[in-house]
Amino acid sequence: MRTVVITGGTDGLGKGLALHYLREGARVIAVGSTPAKGEAFLAEAADSNRATFLRADLTSVRAAMDLIATLEDICPTVDKLILCAQRYRLFGPRTTTHEGFEHSFALAYLSRHILSHGLRKLLEPAPWPVVMNVGTPGVPLGRIHWDDPQLARRYSGTKATLQSFRANDLLGVAFAALYPDTPIRYIGYNPGVVSTGMPAHLPRPIRPVAKASFAVFATSVTKAVVPMTDLLDDPPGDPFTAYRAKRRLALSGPAFDQDAALRLHHLTRDLLDAAAPGPS
Template sequence: MRTIVITGGTDGLGKGLALHHLRRGDRVVAVGSTPAKGRALLAAAAHGGAADRAAFLQADLTSVAATRELTAALLDSHPRIDALVLCANRYRILGPRHLTPEGFEHSFALAYLSRFVLSHGLRTALEAAPRPVVLNVGTPGVPLGRIHWDDLQLARRYSGTAATLQSFRANDLLGVAFAARHPHSRVRYIAYNPGVVATGMPDHLPQPLRALTKAAFRVIAAPVAKAVPPMSGLLTDPPAEPFTAFDRTRRLPLSGTAFDRDAALRLDDITRGLLDAPAGKGR
């Protein structure tokens, strides 16, 4: 029986993928921040006869300390993990810059640092599986946003859009650096763009942007049921290469600045320094 860990696994695309793999007979550990959504997922699993294969772990992934605690708990309870799916995100497009208690900009902490900590922290459990894979869900292939090398926390020129797009670009480089840092690992790391999917993402936006986004979703967004199978296919049969990137079913060339190895290793070094620094220092 395969074990699949999904962050953001109680809502939207993550929940759809969790229920899909429970129906296939896998064991699923869904990570989320809201207990009510966790209970709803477990109820759905029980309704489908998979109560004994579904688990919910509550975690605040904006916190590095909490993410490290989650990593330790997963290693203790699941010494073998077949797949890690990184979906957790919450868009803060409008509004002022928000720092976590540890001093990190919110999008950088949730959408990038948590994925860095979990990817590297769970590597030993992943390598205990026969065909381990990490699926990092973002926007590879979309030429928007950049890494603000001199101001990663966007203290001097913050915008929610810039922060969101930087987190996506950082995750492209995360996959490149993971493969470079662990050249002999059996873990296959995939950067994955699911396209526009009809999820609850607009619920976190302020009005009138929420209403406008929901209206656009009704026109252009794919249903979760349609978006899940290509993701599941990659989890079941990952590519042979250490790192790949996909836009739905289309494999992307690993060229240009998006997947630059030197930039990836530079960000990796900076990230390790930030994570090792005392809270609030060197940010």
């Protein structure tokens, strides 16, 4: 039986993927931060033998590491790791986690770095292991702020969000470069605009406009899942690929620069080493 782990798996696109793989007969572990959403997912799944909810606040380095330890205890292997957990903070003041990381950097990038590398030993024994990092490859906005990755000096929510997206492009490039012999296929994936609950997290003045726009332009979760599962079930042969919906992207330009990817990897490791969470 295949094992599929999905962060952000109790809501939106992550939940759509979780329910799809349950229908396909897989064991699905949905990771989320809200118990009520986890309970709702399990009720909808209606299969307690193959559906599992694990609560984890992935803004926390310790929580991400604890999640890896839990998965190592309950899973002999992981076939697919799908990274969807995200909460946009485009407006408002800068906030940090209790470990001192800027919120978007922690949730949208750092947790994905930790899980991608930390679950490699569970993924590699699987017959066709895949990591899908759901973000925005192909969107030429944002950059890495090398001198201030936590944006402590000139913060904006939009700047932080876009930096996390660009960091995830480089994460996939670095993963393939660091493990040239791994059987894991790493896919950076941009689903486009999907009809999820994202507008509900926006400030009240623009929330109705965003909801109206989503109603007109967004693809349904049901439709958005189809090209994703096609890739997950029949991944490309290359170690790292990037897609915008069904279109494969050229791995050229600064978004996929290997030197920058390895630079970010080492910077991230230094940040994690400096945080050095003790035993839980």
